[in-house]
Amino acid sequence: MIEAVGLRKHYGRTKAVDDLSFTVRPGRVTGFLGPNGAGKSTTMRMILGLDTPTGGDVKIDGRHYADFKEPLRKVGALLDAKWVHPNRSARAHLKWLAVSNRIPVSRVDEVLEVVGLSEVAGKNAGGFSLGMAQRLGIAGALLGDPEVLLFDEPVNGLDPEGILWIRQFLHRLADEGRTVFVSSHLLSEMAQTAQELVVIGKGQLIAQTSTEQFIADATQDHVRVRSPQAVRLRELLAASATVTEDPAGNALVVQGLPADRIGELAAEHGIVLHELSPQRGSLEEAFMQLTRESVEYQAH
Incomplete structure (x- = not known):
């Protein structure tokens, strides 16, 4: 479990993180969302002891990251896929990580197999594509078979097969009872991956809830209807x-009546329907609705 209480990080007059409190529990994939500049990366760095909080505290299972003698056995993290010596092979990179935390070297080939890099294990990491570098970073996070995992933009550079793989893999890790905390800007992917959400803006908590509840609270279901007698x-x-009229097509958007009742009314009055489609709100719509006052960089 990850627990942040009153977490703050100031750079001069800039408040990167401002009195932020949240809890990431095991057994579910928790998405970490926010606009650019919201403080997500800074928060993850403080969880891992890479940045010192200005105030407040953040602990992993009741302890600071720095207190773990062999941290990779407890916490696995991927914050920067390119954080690897370019002249080291994938296997050599993982081997020194294993040795530094007294992890059996045999584990290196195991995680390379898991992420699909066995065939390029002897190649220098500097020649890897972003997608391959992401897989190597994920292998490093898995090396110590940790209970807690943090990933910052883990699907960057992955092809569709890789995105599907990481989604299913994160679910499997959570199903094993691990704590999985994932930051991403790809809202369509987070909608399919995250079961819980921590949403921040300008360094402050906007919401912590289930993905389903977050969408329900910020959007309204509707029904799309097409008819020659519109x-x-x-x-x-x-x-x-x-x-209202659907700007995307020749259709009506109906809020306040379920699809079956709309169909019954149309039938009662002899109105032909060409489409009757219930539509649910999306994570993207909910995110835009709830973070619109927290966007720091806006295009015009």
Whole structure:
């Protein structure tokens, strides 16, 4: 478990993290979301003892990261995929990590197999693509078979097969009872990967809840309807629902009535329907709605 209490990090007058408290529990994949400049990377660095908090505290299973004598056995992390000596082979890079934490060297080939790098284990990491470097970083995080795992943008550079693999792999790690904390800007991927969310903006907590609840709280379900008698249908539905036109196509967007009731009303009045599609709010919509006041860099 990761627990942050009143965590703060200031750089001069800049508040990168401001009184941030949250808990990441084992057994579920927890997504860490926020706009650029929200303080996500700084928070992860403080969890791992790479940055010293200005105030507050953050612990892993009740202890600071620096207190673990062999930290890779407890915590695995990938913050920067390119953090590797370019002239070291993948196997050599993992071997020195293993030796430094008294991890059996045999574990190196095991994790290389897990991430699919066995065939290039002897090649210098400096020649790796970003996707291969990500896989090597994930191998390093897994090396000590840790209970707690932190990943910052783990799918960057991965092809579709690699993205599917990491999604399923993170779920499997969580199902084993591990604590899995993942930061990403790819909201469509987080919607399929994260079961819990910690959302921050300008260094402060916006929400900590389940992914499903986060979407439900910030968006509204609706029904997309297409009909050759759209004008008549709109007049009929407007009495008991909010009806607008879908800017993306020749359709109506109905809020306040379920799809089955819309279908029944259309049938009762002899209105032909070409489409009747319930639509759920997305994580992207919810994120944009709840973080719009926390965006530091906006394009115009």
